[in-house]
Amino acid sequence: MREGPDIARIASLVGDPARANMLSALMGGTALTASELALEAGVSLPTASSHLSKLMEGGLLTLASQGRHRYYGLAGPQVAGMIEAITGVAASVGPQRVRPGPRDAAMRVARVCYDHLAGEQAVAMLDRLIDKKLLLREDKEIRLAPAAASHFAAIGISVDARPRRPVCRACLDWSVRRSHLAGTLGAAILDKILAEKWARREKDSRAVVFSPAGRQAFEKVFLA
Template structure:
């Protein structure tokens, strides 16, 4: 069972360290987990067997990375649940502040900016929200067309909802997923407001100076 793998504290620490998207060596992971290399080796073998991490041999190092974006997604959601129950681990969220601020979750924006965007859309009545369900309003359609040239037709998809609440790992609140979440992220990139960090495997999203301004104009600045 996969959950049992994640359940052990040492392994959970390793996986959390890998959530940044970087690949780490076995020794580094041992330090992160606070165990000896022998113990770490045993854990890593189990994680590999469970399909959660993938090794890459390079010289006399063994680099490990998360096997899959799906794995990262599940880990974040688990952390979100844990946070809500007050069962937060001592070390919360990503250490890197950029990762906490803006990052990619599958194909949409997560982190503080992602959460703030959804908050702002709700308060501007661009979407209506009922628990898990989020619906785009006509006001929202006009807003998207006017400011971002996103039309409702672009959002239609046979097997994916337009809006979906996605639990944010670091912020412990929801951000916007679904085809709209993806379309927004795509547009931000096209407009050069933001770009994924070029480092391989990194999930950080960097906003440009101008992009940040435009974003704030549409979805509020710090305050809200």
């Protein structure tokens, strides 16, 4: 028998279809109410409530009560990273989807991963930032290069000097199978993309769709 962290307990929490759907929905980064999650998972409200309390007990979710609304969200980046990792395995070994629908294609190009951008665009961006020596890949870690602070400040992104969580983190992309940028910097860049209206979030999906002009602007700033 093995000792150590109870990985089966965590995995079995994700291993139920209803709960997995809820967690996937929460990967969008926005907290959702119990009713919304019930709808998302395709179960009744009592069932959803039961699942949510299990996820809470397991430490995978956070809860913010506001009046009669109770907003559930992912407990943190570590949980989000785990979900992405599982998604990656599921995507590469899973029963190959017969037809990758239009939405799936959009997802592959760009999507929200908890609070930052993922997909081909995001992977390309990280590659380019490392190419331009603004970020340094060290083993599996990513660090800011000296030139980074001023460069991002010029774009309008301030890099927190004393962050509560890492500024840069590598997050494995399930569709491209290579890392993209997470951490506060990754989150700030996504914020900018949406604030500048270079792209909009697809309704009820994690997909992020760039407008033609937005894509040009994005490429000029991050892929030049």
